Amino acid sequence: MNNAQDRKINLDTKQLDQTLINELDTYIASLDDKVGNLIHVLHKGQSLFGYLPENLQLYIARTLDLPAAKVNGVVSFYSYFTQEPRGKHTISVCMGTACFVKGSDKIRNKLKADLKIETGKMTDDGQFSLIDIRCVGACGLAPVVLVDDKVYGHVTVDNIGEIINKYREENHDGN
8 A cells, every 4th residue: 555545444433442432432521621622532542542543533523523624634733643553662763853864764774674664554463663753852862762662862773673672572571
């Protein structure tokens, strides 16, 4: 699937996990200003489902009585939200100026080759997702890579494999 036209969009809200939908509905019902809390509702939806697929966005839009385009606009604007499933571990490569100048593009390319995925995708085993982020705010540690919430500074093409292997070993140990 190289472009949006090749991707099939699922808008069937009946396919959503009803237990999770009930939990989301309870959360929405607890809000005084439902429409004003769209971002909070999206955060809750993503925490329950792991991401915000199109059918969940449509469900939220209908529940809040908002245009689906508005909900999708918020989801696609904020980098925190994801419309794709993410792996158990999210690897974020800082592409800010300081990191880029110090080789973050080479680190990202090494990760893409080693993990056999493109940026924004998940490995076949569901263990890793690879994303770009704009700036971590740790320019003195450039180049920076995050695995989940752990920051790794002064990363090189030579030591990135060692970092990722820690998480692979954790997965094989059953943790």
